[in-house]
């Protein structure tokens with residue numbers, strides 16, 4: 001029996017047992033460096049090839065469009081800085097609610113003379129395509145808008161935003177770290193030029209991810225070294241983690257609809273228990289959110305306090321507000337969607353995953369009720 005309730009799956013997920021078992025083989029037995037020419041390396045070489053194929057199939061890409069990275073942060077950094085480095089862009093258009101991997105990469109780009117526009121979002125946390133249409137004035141532009149927000153779960157109209165970018169001869173990147181393995185992603189249908197993903201968000205291991213780069217996209221290398229990843233990302237491949245990532249992604253894709261239905265049912269049960277408990281809250285995000293991601297702002301409460309009190313009950317959730325030293329600062333996302341002041345500081349994020357159940361959702365909602373009643 002579990003001794004705790006983990007409901008912070010947007011932060012990270014439990015490693016798939018199948019992925020773990022497959023990884024062991026490449027850690028303990030087939031541990032060769034895949035770049036070596038001798039026969040001992042043939043298994044790890046083949047495994048990398050197979051993993052690339054599996055991952056490509058999961059997002060409808062081709063294997064040569066998948067580049068392994070150390071995770072979402074590196075993929076985002078590469079997408080932004082790789083284009084800045086080759087001098088092909090003078091402008092970046094992004095949103096105010098991106099992950100800091102994008103926002104801080106944009107800051108560096110700005111220091112290098114690139115002009116960056118931060119698009120506002122609606123109060124549901126969605127980028128209005130009309131705003132992008134107005135903001136693009138230059139074809140030497142990269143548009144980078146996340147597929148779904150990690151704090152509030154709002155899913156963006158990526159296909160539409162991408163079409164606007166392309167109509168203006170601009171490039172389009174999306175940070176799909178919260179989406180890959182959870183909702184259907186088809187890079188051909190979306191027509192994106194680059195897409196970031198991270199394995200630990202879909203039951204793969206930590207410290208591994210990938211960047212999808214559409215064939216023909218002119219992106220500079222970001223990590224210089226040997227000829228791994230066709231010379232675009234040097235460094236000996238983390239073979240076991242790559243295999244684990246492919247296994248976990250395949251498992252989630254095979255069960256995508258089943259998992260989403262299970263998680264949505266938990267989410268519904270949670271909301272209904274919150275309502276039964278008479279908690280005064282606002283639910284943040286749009287109608288179209290990631291399965292299981294529930295961001296709520298509780299009136300006259302404190303997210304940090306709720307997190308720590310739930311922790312004492314063995315319940316792990318997250319705040320929507322980043323803690324800055326002694327000050328409870330409201331996060332950039334909660335600010336951008338203009339949550340009223342008396343609610344904003346009481347923001348928490350509960351993110352259910354496939355391992356959760358309705359009983360756990362009820363326990364969390366009752367725990368919140370008990371805390372705020374005191």
Ligand code: PLP
Pocket residue numbers: 010011070071072073074076099101146148149150175177178198199207209
């Ligand atoms: N982008 C988004 C939207 C995320 O949620 C995260 C992780 O929280 C990242 C990027 C960074 O991913 P990683 O932890 O793999 O570096």
